[in-house]
Structures are given as structure tokens and as C-alpha cells.
Amino acid sequence: MRTHFCGLIDESLIGQTVTLCGWADVARDLGGLCFIDLRDHEGIVQVVAEPSDAEGNAAVVATAAKVGYEDCLRVTGSVRRRESVNPKIPTGQVEVVATAIEVLNKAEPLPFHHHENPGEDIRLKYRYLDLRSPEMQRRMRTRTKLVAALRRWLDARGFQDIETPILTKATPEGARDFLVPARMHSGEFYALPQSPQLFKQILMVAGFDRYYQIARCFRDEALRADRQLEFTQLDMEFAWVDEKTVQDTVEGMVRDVFREVAGVELDAFPRMTWAEAMRRYGSDKPDLRIALELVDVDALVKDSQFKVFTDAAGVDGMRVCALRIPGGAALSRKQIDEYAAHAAKYGAKGLAYAKLGEDGAVNSPVAKFFDEAAFAALLAHVGADKGDIVFFGAGAFNTVSDFMGAVRLKAGRDFKLVEDSWKPLWVTDFPMFEWDDEAQRFVALHHPFTAPAVDDVDELRANARTATSRGYDMVLNGNEIGGGSIRIHRPAMQSAVFELLGIGAEEQQAKFGFLLDALKYGAPPHGGIAFGIDRIAALMAGTESIRDVIAFPKTTTAQCLMTGAPSPIEDAQLAEVHVAVRAKDGA
Known part of the structure; x- marks a missing residue:
């Protein structure tokens, strides 16, 4: 339907005939001389419909005069140099003189205008319109470039992209799981993964050595500007490594990707212990700017x-x-x-x-x-x-x-x-546990598969309150963009950590028996890290909210305003999966 993209029309095409498709960003009728700013995902170019003696030209001008905001158009015309240059857009040196304009789909009056500043609720309700805007197109393209750059970097260095299950087993640690009823197993449930953590550790036992995945993860927790119910992370795991090997490798990756995608040269990555970060900055993700x-x-x-x-x-x-x-x-x-x-x-x-x-x-x-x-x-x-x-x-x-x-x-x-700069750092030596006064037990600061700094089970038990872990976070401008650790690779230590977290032997076998079994069969020392794709994309795109780099995000009340999710399910469909909905207390 088209020969060129709107945003790629330039001086090399002067004198040539082109066919473009896009939306009318602005349409102006100056009494027989019509201007249309035609927009597609590559950008905007000015289209001119002007009076002439050419056959059919009157119809072109008449059609142009009726074009409205966001009408879907196909335009054929010749490229010429503009008399009035617009330096604000890449196509500002040229324009397209229309010889044919076809309205492919007339747009009804829109609920908001891209050139206004609509509230987020209306933007999310009509997300398909919001995503058309040049700014949202730029942000989403930044995300696409980020993911592509990460894949190229990892593929070139021997990392294997391996998919792990989406339907998996519920675990008692971390945020709340999203549960999925199992139709073929009455009364039983799958859980959506909070991360591929256990599967990637088992891949190390299986001998894959260097793994990565652009993984979808799900956590049923409160939402905020940098958190969604479902999110995307770059998940990585290495066998036969210590902390420095992991950190040096991914530091090189982050440097290269920021240089390629954002044109940013990152400063040195200082290393700072958790205790020092809290003492000096009151945060485990300090903004060094x-x-x-x-x-x-x-x-x-x-x-x-x-x-x-x-x-x-x-x-x-x-x-x-x-x-x-x-x-x-x-x-x-x-x-x-x-x-x-x-x-x-x-x-x-x-x-x-x-x-x-x-x-x-x-x-x-x-x-x-x-x-x-x-x-x-x-x-x-x-x-x-x-x-x-x-x-x-x-x-x-x-x-x-x-x-x-x-x-x-x-x-x-x-x-x-x-400071107007980029300030990365590593935060290391996190506490192994936090004491939960309400539950009267320890909870894992990172997760229960993080290795303690000590290698002796009895020493860990004796000093659990002050024990440090082999966990580490990469922080950039006050944002935790990646978190990881060296993992526990010996079953005795893993069982001891579970015990300190209040997970008894029976529950260990029920919830994590497959992991404990795998660790018995020559599990190598291993470690890894996961990077928040949404957070990194938001930083690169210059926005504070990850909702601006996710195509279809949820609101802070965990709703999709466009589709109306979550929504009630019919009784017949619930019966198929052996689920009954209980009325709220007091209903």
C-alpha cells in the first residue's frame, strides 16, 4: 500500500513519486490550499494539496479540506523542497505535493488530543490512541532497541536463550502468587512464576553453564511507578562463578548496551556494602547524583x-x-x-x-x-x-x-x-535475613536461595541475625535495575536456610523437594542476576514511570482500563475448573 515511511522522506527523494500511509496529525485548510501533517511510526511529513490545472486536482483539494484529526489516509504525491523549512522535524526540508488522497478510515471525534496533556486514566482507557503519539512511539522503540541489543550481546558470548515454564508450582516465599486452577486436577493449582529462579538453577545443574531469558514474571503485590503485576526481566545464570565474575560480565554488558541504545557512557561502577549505603545515604539503592x-x-x-x-x-x-x-x-x-x-x-x-x-x-x-x-x-x-x-x-x-x-x-x-549525569554502582554484602516482629521469624532479604557469606551451616545458625549474604544489586541513579546473588549449591546449606526461615522438613519436600534433589547430584557453584527491562527502558526513555514503556500496563489499582480486566467469570466456566466464588465478608 505504500512505497515509503512518512518519517523517512528526505532530500534524496526530491522529484520522486511516493505513496505514504498514516494518520492526519494536523490538517489545515487555508482556503483551497491544504496542509496535512501525515504521521506514521517513523515520524511526520508535511503533505500539500494545492490548486493546479492537473486533472483530478480539484478532487484532491476537496478531499484534503475534509480531512480530520487522526483520519487514516493513503497519499500519493511528488517530493519537493519546502519553501519554509521546519528544523524541528527530520523531514522539515521537504514536503509531498499530493496527487491522490484516499481516506482509508474516517476517525470519529477523539476523547483526547495528542497535543493536549490528558490524564493517565484516559490515556490507559484509550491506550491504542495514546500509543500512536510520537512520544509513546519513541519510548516503545527505545524498549525494542534495548531488548534487541541485549540479545545480540548475550548471543555473541555463548549464552543460551532457554524458556522456562509459565505454569509452575506455588512457593511460600516472596510476593503473593497468581494462582491458576488446574481443570484436569480438581482442587489443585498452578502458579504464575514470580521469576524463573528455581528453573535457572536447575539448568546450571543440567550443565547449560550460561543461560538467559527475556522472561515474563508475575507478582500479586501493590503497584507503583516502578512496579507492575506483570513485568519483564532479563534473567541470567552462570555456572562455575563467583561474585566478581558475574558483576564484571554484566557490567560490561550494561556499558555496551547503554552506549548503543542511549548514547550514554556510564561512569565507573563503585562497589559499596549495604551497611555503608544505609549509613551514608539511608537507602540500599542510593542516588549518587x-x-x-x-x-x-x-x-x-x-x-x-x-x-x-x-x-x-x-x-x-x-x-x-x-x-x-x-x-x-x-x-x-x-x-x-x-x-x-x-x-x-x-x-x-x-x-x-x-x-x-x-x-x-x-x-x-x-x-x-x-x-x-x-x-x-x-x-x-x-x-x-x-x-x-x-x-x-x-x-x-x-x-x-x-x-x-x-x-x-x-x-x-x-x-x-x-547532578545531570549517570551514576551507577554495585551494592553488596546484604544482610542474609531480616527479623519479622509480627511473624516472629526470619525472612530472606533477597530470596531463600541466596548463599550466605559463611560456608559453614553451624556458623550460619549461630549468627543468623548478623549474617551477610553473597547478594548484590546494580543501582543506577537511585533505581535498582538488577539484582542477583551467588546461589546455594549444597543441599545441607539450603535445608538450613529453609529451617531458619521457618520452613520445616516436610514443607521443604512439598514445596522445594525437586530443587533439593537436584542439588544432591553434583550441582556446581553458580550465580546470576536479573535486570528489570521495564525500569531500564524507562531510564533510557527519560520517563519516571515504567507504565510509559509498557504497551498495555495496569493502573495503580491493578486494573486494565482498556479491556476492563479483571472481570467476573461466568459460573459455568468456574465450574469447569472446580472453583466457587465466595461472597466478601459482610456482602
Whole structure:
């Protein structure tokens, strides 16, 4: 139906006849002289329908005059140089003088215009229209280029692309599973995979050595800007490796792919332990583009009269820290309260502060709990200067780190302290376990197949609360784009980790017996990593939401507005899979 793409018409085609297909992005009738900006997935070119003595030209102009927004057209015409160049588009040097215009499909009045700024709900309801926009076309093409570049890189280095099952077994760790009733096995269910983790480990036992997969994964968890119920990851696994081998390999891959797809040269990848990242930045995915750092001040506040500080200072598992914000003394009391409210979202019960005026005067509700010299020493230790504000946090180490890290990010944005750059790093040596007070048991910080740093089962049991793992995350500009670990490859250690997680011997066999059996038969040391395709594509495309690089995403309420999913199922179909729907409590 066409000879060329709209966005690829250039000066080399001047004088030639072309046939184009696309949508009318803009149509203007200037009293017999008509202009149409014709758009396809490659871009836009200007089409002109102008009066002439050519046979049939009047009909062309008449058709052009009736063209409306998003009408689907086929245009034939000759390419000529434009009198008025448009430097904003690649085709801006030329235009197509129409000799035939065919309306392939007339568009009804649209619910929104691409040149407007419609809300996300209406964009997702009419996603097929939203995806037509040049910006969404650019974002989705970035994603396509990313996946293609990753495949080329891995294929060239001997990685095997192996598909793993979508219908699999439910496991008791991680997020909630999506369950699928098994029609041929009454009362039994498959689960959609949260990741191919166990299958890729078994592939290492099977001798495939280097595996990868562009894998669809499913987790029934709360949605946010960087999380969806279903998502895509680059899944990788290596046999006969240690952490450095995995990290060096995938670091090279990420460098090459960012250079090819985004034209970005990434800085060096520093390595930072989890403990250091939390201490300095209050996050296990620190954004190094912001130079602000948390400073521990336990030793300088332990002798104060402020109980919030003294109850936490020097106590195991607690911390008191400070964050200096240059120029922050300009914050009003209302703005300081907004920072406190922001910190409260992350567990803060309050946010103490000290403002230093340009005259050096200190304004702080906690200064009265210190003698003047001690408070001056505290501010000096933090590096506070005239015109600065210092925020303080005290309490449980992880809670304080979380809310002070959130304050750091907000301050970085508010005070325009985010460097325009790309800052990658590795975060390593994660804790092996976290203690769940509500459940009164350990939970795995990464997943239960991550190897501990110690190789002795008895030593792990004796020091479970302080044990570190061989896990590692790749972080870029405050986003975790990849996470992995060296895996447990000995069945005795895997059983011990399960036991520490409260998974008894019987449940181990029921849920993970196939893995434990596989580890008995000469499983090699192995490790791997998974990268979030959606997150990387969003970074490359310059958008904060992964919904902008997913063709048909769900809303934050876990709905597809376009199709109406999820939706009720008829009783007959439910009966086929031996499922009955129970009414909600109180219904």
C-alpha cells in the first residue's frame, strides 16, 4: 500500500513519486490550499494539496479540506523542497505535493488530543490512541532497541536463550502468587512464576553453564511507578562463578548496551556494602547524583537532655543521624512541616531540625536540650554553615535510615541538587535475613536461595541475625535495575536456610523437594542476576514511570482500563475448573 515511511522522506527523494500511509496529525485548510501533517511510526511529513490545472486536482483539494484529526489516509504525491523549512522535524526540508488522497478510515471525534496533556486514566482507557503519539512511539522503540541489543550481546558470548515454564508450582516465599486452577486436577493449582529462579538453577545443574531469558514474571503485590503485576526481566545464570565474575560480565554488558541504545557512557561502577549505603545515604539503592550524605551523631548527642536522642544514641540496632541541606534555612515553618509529613510516610515519628541564619543565629526546637558549646560542636561535626538547615532522625536503624533517606531525596529535588549525569554502582554484602516482629521469624532479604557469606551451616545458625549474604544489586541513579546473588549449591546449606526461615522438613519436600534433589547430584557453584527491562527502558526513555514503556500496563489499582480486566467469570466456566466464588465478608 505504500512505497515509503512518512518519517523517512528526505532530500534524496526530491522529484520522486511516493505513496505514504498514516494518520492526519494536523490538517489545515487555508482556503483551497491544504496542509496535512501525515504521521506514521517513523515520524511526520508535511503533505500539500494545492490548486493546479492537473486533472483530478480539484478532487484532491476537496478531499484534503475534509480531512480530520487522526483520519487514516493513503497519499500519493511528488517530493519537493519546502519553501519554509521546519528544523524541528527530520523531514522539515521537504514536503509531498499530493496527487491522490484516499481516506482509508474516517476517525470519529477523539476523547483526547495528542497535543493536549490528558490524564493517565484516559490515556490507559484509550491506550491504542495514546500509543500512536510520537512520544509513546519513541519510548516503545527505545524498549525494542534495548531488548534487541541485549540479545545480540548475550548471543555473541555463548549464552543460551532457554524458556522456562509459565505454569509452575506455588512457593511460600516472596510476593503473593497468581494462582491458576488446574481443570484436569480438581482442587489443585498452578502458579504464575514470580521469576524463573528455581528453573535457572536447575539448568546450571543440567550443565547449560550460561543461560538467559527475556522472561515474563508475575507478582500479586501493590503497584507503583516502578512496579507492575506483570513485568519483564532479563534473567541470567552462570555456572562455575563467583561474585566478581558475574558483576564484571554484566557490567560490561550494561556499558555496551547503554552506549548503543542511549548514547550514554556510564561512569565507573563503585562497589559499596549495604551497611555503608544505609549509613551514608539511608537507602540500599542510593542516588549518587545527589552529594548530600547522612552523618551519624550518636556520640555528640548521648549526653544531651533530649530523650529521643539519648534513647537511641549508642544502642545496638538504633541510630541518631543528621542531614545538612545547603541553603535550607530558607525553608518556612510550613515547608519544614511538609518535610516532617514526608518523613512520616516512611516511619518517622518526628523530624527535629536546626536552622542557621545568615547572621549565624541558630533556630532549633532541640537546641534547648544541649549546652551551647555541645550544640555548636554538633553542628560543626555535620558541617553546617550559615544559611543551612540540619534535619535529625533518631530511632531504629532501618526506620531512621529509610525516612532520612527519603528526606535526602526530597531535598535533592527541591533544592535542585541532582547532578545531570549517570551514576551507577554495585551494592553488596546484604544482610542474609531480616527479623519479622509480627511473624516472629526470619525472612530472606533477597530470596531463600541466596548463599550466605559463611560456608559453614553451624556458623550460619549461630549468627543468623548478623549474617551477610553473597547478594548484590546494580543501582543506577537511585533505581535498582538488577539484582542477583551467588546461589546455594549444597543441599545441607539450603535445608538450613529453609529451617531458619521457618520452613520445616516436610514443607521443604512439598514445596522445594525437586530443587533439593537436584542439588544432591553434583550441582556446581553458580550465580546470576536479573535486570528489570521495564525500569531500564524507562531510564533510557527519560520517563519516571515504567507504565510509559509498557504497551498495555495496569493502573495503580491493578486494573486494565482498556479491556476492563479483571472481570467476573461466568459460573459455568468456574465450574469447569472446580472453583466457587465466595461472597466478601459482610456482602
